[in-house]
Amino acid sequence: MELLAQFLGSAGARMLVGLIAVIALVSVNALFLIWMERKVAAHMQLRPGPMEVGPHGAIQTVADALKLMGKELITPDEVDKPIFWLAPIVVFLPVLLSFLVVPFSQSWIIRDMNVGIILILAFSTLAVLAILMAGWASNNKYAVFGAIRSVAQNIAYEIPLLITVMSIILMVGSFKLSDIVAAQSQYWYVLLQPLAFIIYITCATAETNRAPFDLPEAESELVAGFHTEYSGMRFALFFLAEYTNMFIVSAIATVLFLGGWHGPFLPGVIWFLLKVYALIFLMMWFRWTFPRVRFDQLITFAWKILIPLAFANLLITALVLKLR
Amino acid sequence: MIEYSLEEKTYTLNLGPQHPSTHGVLRVLLEMEGEFITKAEPVIGYGHRGHEHMAENRNYLQFLPNTARVDYLHALAYNQGYCMAVEKLIGLVVPERGEFIRVITAELNRISSHLLWLGAYLLDLGAFTPILYCFDDRENLLDLLDRITGSRLTYCFFRPGGVPQDLDDEFITGTRAFVKRLRTRFKDYDNLVTKNVIFINRTKDVGVITQEQCVKYGLTGPMVRGSGIPYDIRKSEPYSAYPQFDFVIPIGDKGDILDRYVVRVREMEQSLRIIEQALDKLPNGPIMAEKVPKRLKPAEGEVYQAVETARGEFGCYIVSQGDIKPYRIKLRVPSFGNLSILPELAVDTLVADLVAILGSIDVVVPEIDR
Numbered sequence: 153m154e155l156l157a158q159f160l161g162s163a164g165a166r167m168l169v170g171l172i173a174v175i176a177l178v179s180v181n182a183l184f185l186i187w188m189e190r191k192v193a194a195h196m197q198l199r200p201g202p203m204e205v206g207p208h209g210a211i212q213t214v215a216d217a218l219k220l221m222g223k224e225l226i227t228p229d230e231v232d233k234p235i236f237w238l239a240p241i242v243v244f245l246p247v248l249l250s251f252l253v254v255p256f257s258q259s260w261i262i263r264d265m266n267v268g269i270i271l272i273l274a275f276s277t278l279a280v281l282a283i284l285m286a287g288w289a290s291n292n293k294y295a296v297f298g299a300i301r302s303v304a305q306n307i308a309y310e311i312p313l314l315i316t317v318m319s320i321i322l323m324v325g326s327f328k329l330s331d332i333v334a335a336q337s338q339y340w341y342v343l344l345q346p347l348a349f350i351i352y353i354t355c356a357t358a359e360t361n362r363a364p365f366d367l368p369e370a371e372s373e374l375v376a377g378f379h380t381e382y383s384g385m386r387f388a389l390f391f392l393a394e395y396t397n398m399f400i401v402s403a404i405a406t407v408l409f410l411g412g413w414h415g416p417f418l419p420g421v422i423w424f425l426l427k428v429y430a431l432i433f434l435m436m437w438f439r440w441t442f443p444r445v446r447f448d449q450l451i452t453f454a455w456k457i458l459i460p461l462a463f464a465n466l467l468i469t470a471l472v473l474k475l476r
Numbered sequence: 477m478i479e480y481s482l483e484e485k486t487y488t489l490n491l492g493p494q495h496p497s498t499h500g501v502l503r504v505l506l507e508m509e510g511e512f513i514t515k516a517e518p519v520i521g522y523g524h525r526g527h528e529h530m531a532e533n534r535n536y537l538q539f540l541p542n543t544a545r546v547d548y549l550h551a552l553a554y555n556q557g558y559c560m561a562v563e564k565l566i567g568l569v570v571p572e573r574g575e576f577i578r579v580i581t582a583e584l585n586r587i588s589s590h591l592l593w594l595g596a597y598l599l600d601l602g603a604f605t606p607i608l609y610c611f612d613d614r615e616n617l618l619d620l621l622d623r624i625t626g627s628r629l630t631y632c633f634f635r636p637g638g639v640p641q642d643l644d645d646e647f648i649t650g651t652r653a654f655v656k657r658l659r660t661r662f663k664d665y666d667n668l669v670t671k672n673v674i675f676i677n678r679t680k681d682v683g684v685i686t687q688e689q690c691v692k693y694g695l696t697g698p699m700v701r702g703s704g705i706p707y708d709i710r711k712s713e714p715y716s717a718y719p720q721f722d723f724v725i726p727i728g729d730k731g732d733i734l735d736r737y738v739v740r741v742r743e744m745e746q747s748l749r750i751i752e753q754a755l756d757k758l759p760n761g762p763i764m765a766e767k768v769p770k771r772l773k774p775a776e777g778e779v780y781q782a783v784e785t786a787r788g789e790f791g792c793y794i795v796s797q798g799d800i801k802p803y804r805i806k807l808r809v810p811s812f813g814n815l816s817i818l819p820e821l822a823v824d825t826l827v828a829d830l831v832a833i834l835g836s837i838d839v840v841v842p843e844i845d846r
Contacts, residue, residue, distance in 0.1 A: 196605055444674070444678075
């Protein structure tokens with residue numbers, strides 16, 4: 153144990169082990185989340201969901217992943233090949249890197265940077281670029297539609313999201329994720345900032361392109377949106393990125409509002425994961441309950457309602473902090 | 477492929493024939509400016525099977541299964557329209573119990589059609605869950621109809637002169653239970669869908685049809701009733717046993733998608749009322765007219781018979797020249813007229829609206845193509 157601790161103590165080894173752990177976590181998490189999504193959806197829809205492969209279909213997604221790996225990677229004739237090939241990688245790498253700063257518990261942080269929250273937000277924005285690349289390179293009208301919508305949507309929702317994050321940062325006075333969690337040892341910020349929490353969850357759902365804001369891939373309008381032309385593992389990478397993104401935004405919400413690893417009895421990591429998956433469940437609940445909003449309504453909602461609300465929230469936070 | 481030209485600001489987008497929300501093989505050719513539609517042109521005919529021509533080569537009974545395959549969602553109304561036209565031609569009178577059985581089964585079928593529409597329409601709007609609830613209800617209904625008619629979708633149940641199979645006790649108790657069950661389910665649908673802000677925003681003031689447009693395009697069914705015109709063949713040209721039942725024709729006032737949605741849901745409630753009354757009043761007696769000739773060979777003549785299907789007015793026009801085969805059968809289908817308003821409604825809307833409008837028309841594409 154001691155040797156291991158010593159080895160882990162060195163920064164390089166920590167990074168290496170961390171990266172391997174992250175890749176393992178991302179894969180397992182995505183496999184689990186897809187299964188969870190199917191089960192949650194099924195039970196909301198009065199059906200059992202996957203039941204055949206493994207107990208209660210638990211390894212159904214493994215089978216699906218194997219199938220996707222075995223599939224041919226189709227590259228249509230008219231696509232812009234380098235960009236078409238690059239897009240799935242570009243969508244996947246930033247979410248992978250975001251894990252570097254996620255504080256799973258007091259000691260389970262790969263690298264506790266002093267700009268942690270900014271790093272995560274910056275990386276999660278990069279996903280839009282990949283979606284734009286995928287849509288544009290596909291040379292398909294539905295894909296371009298999906299890509300354009302995605303960019304407009306992400307720009308619109310990034311702003312209120314950043315502003316709500318800002319109001320938390322104002323209260324803590326640090327960009328460091330572990331500091332933010334540590335500041336919540338008494339009470340969670342969701343109690344002090346309920347409005348910010350609601351805005352954040354709304355924006356996070358839109359950021360991850362989940363229903364009811366799943367316009368970039370609105371299947372009843374755009375067939376499959378930006379990934380219409382993708383097949384096999386390339387398509388799987390988009391999928392993987394989407395589910396990993398859900399994990400990341402929920403992890404940020406846990407850090408900012410739900411007190412991170414704090415909680416009685418159980419170890420910190422368990423508490424952290426419990427909160428993250430509870431939030432993910434909430435997002436799944438949204439998806440299987442609501443109809444999809446229309447694109448112009450989505451943008452109007454962001455610019456005319458969420459952004460002013462987020463600003464008001466920030467101003468009030470600043471005022472209260474100043475007066476105190 | 478994307479073809480942008482420098483002179484024109486618009487481009488074309490092919491919605492269908494394989495597209496998740498065209499419900500079958502409908503193709504809509506869109507001319508777009510950004511995300512706005514400047515022109516929409518429905519292209520039909522991908523599901524053409526030539527039912528009308530088939531009719532000319534079959535005798536009167538052989539054509540009966542075809543009617544169920546024109547509009548597979550409300551097959552019994554098509555059965556009924558055709559049978560009534562043939563009865564008119566031959567001069568058969570259906571006994572009262574036969575008429576009651578026709579009404580009960582046709583109304584159950586109307587509910588199953590509307591339930592499917594409800595689920596599929598919400599799927600178009602991006603809500604995945606309601607369709608499974610609707611199918612759960614519909615499953616009960618199909619089991620009931622399966623018992624009596626022997627099939628679950630493309631019914632071929634009515635015969636010129638009546639119905640071949642009597643209702644049994646299990647069907648009657650099952651139907652009563654179903655009526656009760658569906659009434660409680662409407663509350664769930666209301667809570668889940670009708671009161672949902674996103675749903676209201678998507679449907680309110682979208683795809684508004686004025687009363688003039690209804691007349692201009694010859695719309696029928698929920699399309700015209702949504703705009704506030706209480707036109708329903710069951711009331712305006714009463715047929716079968718309908719005059720004996722107490723029911724109202726639900727109408728909307730603005731003519732937008734929400735109104736059409738509400739009209740369809742209310743119609744299901746009214747259908748439940750009709751079924752309940754019919755079960756209460758169910759007379760005893762024969763189900764088939766006496767002296768139905770084995771070989772249907774009507775005298776020379778022409779008849780037209782309209783019935784109200786889930787989508788609107790279905791008219792069956794038969795020309796007989798005294799042969800065992802009809803000389804010509806013309807099927808007037810509601811979806812064809814209803815779809816024709818799409819180009820006018822689609823202008824200056826978004827693709828998402830087009831999908832919503834198309835769904836609210838409730839087209840059954842094989843019915844249009846025939």
